């Protein structure tokens with residue numbers, strides 16, 4: 001049986017979805033079943049009970065890491081002497097490296113007989129974070145901080161006092177990162193979003209966010225600490241198949257959560273034991289109920305990076321992981337009404353997770369989508385059952401890169417072209433295909449666009465171009481080679497030319513410019529957190545340092561990243577590692593910014609590690625692909641009518 005099908009069937013059989021429908025309704029896809037009138041809270045607890053049935057285990061049992069030992073390659077570690085309590089359920093999970101998708105999903109998710117014992121409430125301490133080995137950073141003064149012991153490189157030209165300062169900031173950052181680690185069954189599985197001991201309200205910043213964990217995970221990978229990333233990948237995979245509904249509506253099975261929390265709860269019927277419970281949020285509790293489209297894409301990107309950095313390919317080869325990749329792809333590649341190869345999403349479906357006028361085809365999602373497609377193409381095992389999916393993936397890659405490179409790109413030449421566009425063209429060979437009215441060119445752009453440089457616009461819809469500069473989308477388009485090499489260099493040229501606007505006192509503005517006045521009212525819904533030059537509306541986010549560094553190193557221009565890091569180093573630690581900064585020049589700590597925000601810490605660390613050992617960046621980027629280049633040039637040279645047959649011509 002095809003693995004995806006097997007998983008689907010298992011899901012339909014194994015997970016009765018609880019919802020407020022007819023008690024006897026149950027459809028073939030397992031979408032609806034069970035009782036009416038079950039509220040959300042019950043629904044969640046019943047699901048978690050399925051997953052983490054637990055019992056006490058004699059306290060002298062020795063503990064073993066959950067995924068340890070599945071292959072000879074993995075550099076897992078034993079936590080044997082750490083704690084008395086142990087998890088049977090976790091042990092079962094670790095032993096999975098073969099079998100069918102059905103076997104694996106079953107064992108991962110629904111074995112009623114297995115029991116977990118977690119930390120007894122009678123005082124066994126939480127794991128000591130220091131037990132998770134993260135070496136203190138090497139002294140910069142002794143030649144750098146390369147994870148492989150290589151000397152510092154990449155154009156950092158610090159004097160010795162700066163070096164000492166920078167190294168103590170790194171020490172602090174590592175300590176903060178370690179302290180933000182979250183444990184499940186006593187094994188590290190992620191990092192909490194913010195860890196400010198003085199915070200009175202944490203909202204959901206006490207959760208592990210998928211997107212926030214990416215820089216943490218990469219920092220650990222670059223440091224040779226693979227367990228936490230492996231655990232994160234496999235446990236979030238479990239959550240992918242979780243029952244998820246909002247007001248009786250269920251999104252697609254491949255969806256990954258935005259975040260999850262590990263709760264330690266008393267074990268039913270046992271006063272002396274507790275169980276650890278993973279409690280995911282797929283957007284059903286998130287502010288604005290936003291869909292985390294980026295989570296699954298980031299998950300694929302991290303999975304690839306894990307394999308590249310650790311050399312352990314056994315994780316990506318697991319049947320359940322292969323199924324997980326395919327489920328994400330199926331969700332993203334599903335046919336819809338759309339005319340464009342870009343992924344159509346609702347507002348707030350990525351790092352900007354609230355209303356900011358980025359619904360439709362925002363660049364950030366397209367860059368992550370492209371990167372995830374490339375990663376999936378690399379990691380999916382060739383098998384008959386995946387042939388159609390693989391073909392659809394390849395077709396989409398070509399169409400997507402063509403579309404973005406052609407239609408999202410602007411520079412002075414293209415702006416001039418748009419300025420003189422004819423409109424209302426009905427024909428196959430219209431120049432102004434999307435019927436853009438030249439009056440849409442905003443006045444700020446006339447000054448912003450340098451004569452040398454360019455960028456990919458934020459969004460493209462019929463008769464609408466969002467000309468705002470979105471940093472993550474542009475930087476990740478460089479990292480993934482969604483942008484051509486020339487375009488990539490031009491983006492960095494623009495960043496250099498517009499340093500005062502995009503960086504000023506703290507790297508890096510999430511987008512430029514901010515929405516103001518009436519436009520702010522209409523587009524954000526008068527969101528008081530997204531006021532001009534704050535938060536997602538032109539605020540500055542230190543976490544973006546790591547993507548900037550990856551992009552700069554890929555293009556062999558690390559000095560741009562070094563300059564940004566030097567700036568950040570002046571303030572990040574003093575300011576307590578804020579989530580974001582406010583004002584046009586990033587002079588204030590964000591009004592509602594969390595302090596000790598983990599991805600600010602991790603973003604900084606990744607940037608430092610990469611600058612010290614630029615060769616490690618190759619594990620995070622994808623190079624231009626000759627198959628795509630050929631396909632791309634075919635498309636450009638074919639006329640619009642002939643283009644209809646291009647897939648057949650070049651991709652079979």
Ligand code: GLC
Nearest residue numbers: 193209211212350351352353
């Ligand atoms: C904010 C950010 C989001 C991030 C979350 C946790 O909601 O917009 O991108 O994942 O905080 O840090």
